[in-house]
Amino acid sequence: MRLKSGVQVLSALVVFLLMVACDAQQANDGRTATAVHEAVKAMVPDSRSGDSAMDKLAKEYVQLVLELGNHDDSYVDAYYGPAALREIASQSQSSPADITERGESLLKQLPSVTLGDGSIDNLRRHYLKTQLAALVAHAHGLAGGMPRNFAKEARALYDTKPPKQDLASFNPLLDELELLLPGSEPLSSRVAKFRHGYEIPADRLQVVFDAAIEACRLRTKKFIPLPDKETFILEYVSDKPWSGYNWYKGGAHSLIQVNRGLPITIDRAIDLGCHEGYPGHHTYNALLEQALVRGRGWVEYSVYPLFSPQSLIAEGSANYGIDLAFPDEEKTRFEMEVLYPLAGLEPKTAEKYERVMALVDQLGFAGNEIARQYIDGEIKAEQVPTLFEKYTLMSPAKAAQRKDFVDAYGAYVINYNWGKKLVADYVERGSHSNAERWQRFARLLSSPRLPSSLDW
Template sequence: MIRANKVVCLLTALAVPLLFGACEGKSAGKAMMEAPSKVVEAKQAQAVKAEKDKMPMDGVAREYVSLVLELGNHDKSYVDAYYGPAEWREQAGQSSASPAQIAQRGKRLLGQLPAGAAADGSLDALRLHYLRTQLGALVVHAQRLAGESQRSFAKEARSLYDTEPPKQDFASFEPLLLELAELLPGKEPLSERVQGFRMEFEIPVDKLQAVFDAAIEACRQRTKQYIPLPDNESFVLEYVSDKPWSGYNWYQGGSHSLIQVNRGLPITIDRAIDLGCHEGYPGHHTYNVLLEQSLVKERGWVEYSVYPLFSPQSLIAEGSANYGIDLAFPGEEKTRFEREALYPLAGLDPSKAEKYDRVMALVDKLSFAGNEIARQYIDGEIDGDQVPALFEKYTLMSPAKARQRKDFVDAYGAYVINYNWGKKLIADYVEQGTNNADERWQRFAKLLSSPRLPSSLDW
């Protein structure tokens, strides 16, 4: 056919020269029409491929939400927040799937994710990495609930929280203990001296509301200077007791949170700012509001409508919430605000504010000893009866607080690393290459609005 057409065109050209141009023009015109057509077809093929690549991601995301909710049937602490469709929760609540079955489904779901992803920091690459890493943690937690795996501190840190915290020797904390002993001289055990000193700074029960209202409002105003929040964002503050934690944010969706403060134990003046920032601004409440706004509402990524507690997301959540305290009140600003605003509201002596904050800064550094105590306890190197005494000795907790901390480790395991080690990882990420507060706030806000996990912080 091709050769015949060429012959016809040639003969026609010899006999009727005018038709040569017509025949040639017809071929050129056909080629010109075919070229754009091929371009369109190529673009359409790329669009179809992109849609095929996208569909598994959305399908996996939907199933991931179901698996998280179903695993919550077997661990009441697992689903920290959910604000997706109510019918999804109802369907999950009716599921009879065992933890072992959920683990198997999680493994199959991992296999449905697109293979490979460039670590380029794009939202799509971060999303794929998020789903893969969060699903891996879900499988491990489901296997543990099914009795298929033995507890290990290092394994929990790596598989549930996507990190490997450093192992520290108790001897490395001795310089901090010596410095505190010099600040608070006496014959009693150091933990008793620290607790006696802290008692001078307890907020009277009838002053709690006024102090916390002022602290939270200050945290909110400082955060809103740098991070735009929806006009309808809000929270309700409640006081509870008999809990293994000092404060908790229960995100409700729709930019609303329930923040609970545990007054079962004495609350000292420093905890007002700490809890106001950590649970509220720019901590958990802000983080959840930004994720909902940026990823769920604007992009329709349903996987962010559920927050599984025992997952890599928790290191980002807890680490950023703790780092947010220093970001909102850098340097001496926290001490100054407490001395000028909160001490008078609490009826406390503001002249002791500097010494108190110096003592508490050293005590805060001792929190890493708590990680080592939890490691030895989880790995079976020490008995449960030894745990409270070690918390008293190395983290200088009161006997009641030390018992509460053991209860926390019993309930949450290696989760303890997310507060201090998580804070360090977030600080390193935010402060790398930044020179001023504006830049740090920008990087912090970007982190809170993105799907980043510990292993993708350097993307």
């Protein structure tokens, strides 16, 4: 991004100096980064796909995704494939029931998958089968034939089985927060007041995000070879239900939007910079496009259906990418030394703030359980906001909004935290250094892996 003020120039300089210091501490990681580059490069062959039968089936899959998008505005999150397919889809009169039937027929035509075979061609077959099965499930639901059930929805749409958890198991986290933030008001109110003191002033938002995103990008580029001319446009918006969003446009270009209509606390700068940009959604989509769409000519990766197993990998890797780019105490240190001064905030209590927010983050799994109980009919609608307020410490307004999110998106809530755990398990399995973790992470972002093929 372009720097527009002296403060921004200063922020970029501080980021640069910090990264130089990190270079000295991570010499071994830097040497191993070459292996990461080679791993990603190996995903890109010298020639296009020669499997015309699979390519034909893949194109039919893309057509079905685009046509189902006619019935669900949220379904097609990104598409940068052939314009002709989009045009044909826009003219389609197929109903969700029609699409269900066509999807089931296409599933029967796909070649079999060998379980445990991690070869790229077998992973492609598994990807198409699993994504297509999720499409059929979603189309079936839109046609009115899929009763709500949290576990079945998670399995059908996201290719996973999230754990059930007793809400009482989260009480120790709440007890620790009670000690950190004593008082007579409801704990959710105390957390809200505490967070308010760490909000980024509106006139400092740009400079803080410039510095945070640049740091995320520099740390990612150390280990992952980003495509040439990759870039994004950063916009600030209002009146959105989310804090940030990445709209991938193809050609290694994204539109990243940050919702300034919601309070943005200092920790969200790094979180959003990594999650939406580097090494999160922007990086994931750019690497998939480079390795699989342009490298292999696999058209199925030019479309991203939101309610699909790919979302668990996308959201999980974007959240895990924060910890990968800023391991251990590095995030807190960077915020204290760089972002707090740029935001005009006092860094002395930064460590306490990070501890509070880490506990609140762990309570996100309680949100999964509340969503499960609500979808499965174990609790009534009017109980949901109250439970979100008690166990996830949301404000009353945020808790009501979260209930609306569950009404609209159902089991999608698991993709952020459960997805992060599954990605972490994959990346850290057998990894003994930060560089090795980056290597496995880059391999994941450049491959057709889905939740059920993470062990292959």
